[in-house]
Amino acid sequence: MRDEFQPTQLSLQDTVSCVEQKYGECWRNTPEAKCIVIWASRSFLDDHVKEIVPDLYDLCMEYKTNGTINGHQFPGNFYMIAFSLFDKD
Numbered sequence: 728m729r730d731e732f733q734p735t736q737l738s739l740q741d742t743v744s745c746v747e748q749k750y751g752e753c754w755r756n757t758p759e760a761k762c763i764v765i766w767a768s769r770s771f772l773d774d775h776v777k778e779i780v781p782d783l784y785d786l787c788m789e790y791k792t793n794g795t796i797n798g799h800q801f802p803g804n805f806y807m808i809a810f811s812l813f814d815k816d
Contacts (some may be wrong), residue, residue: 738771738775739764739768739771739775739776739779739780739781740766740779741766742763742764742768743764743779743780745813746760746763746764746812749812753762755782755783758768759808761783762801762805762808762809762810763794763812764780764783764787765783765787765790765796766790766806766809767770767809768780768783768787768790768791769787769790769791773791775789776778778813781792
């Protein structure tokens, strides 16, 4: 019965919170952490991205539009790096 399930509202802030928990408050200084947030941002509306990470907005839009950051593509296995965010280490 589908009526018993409630929709979940996600925010890019959820990703930022997970990144901050793993990498610390200065996560923006870690390229891997910053790229995880940029990678995740493609799933959210542009205005929401601008609200949550205004300093990364241009890079997020480049990734969303061109699939690159500063003209470079992510490695094909980047999703493995991104999902390593949930490792217990």
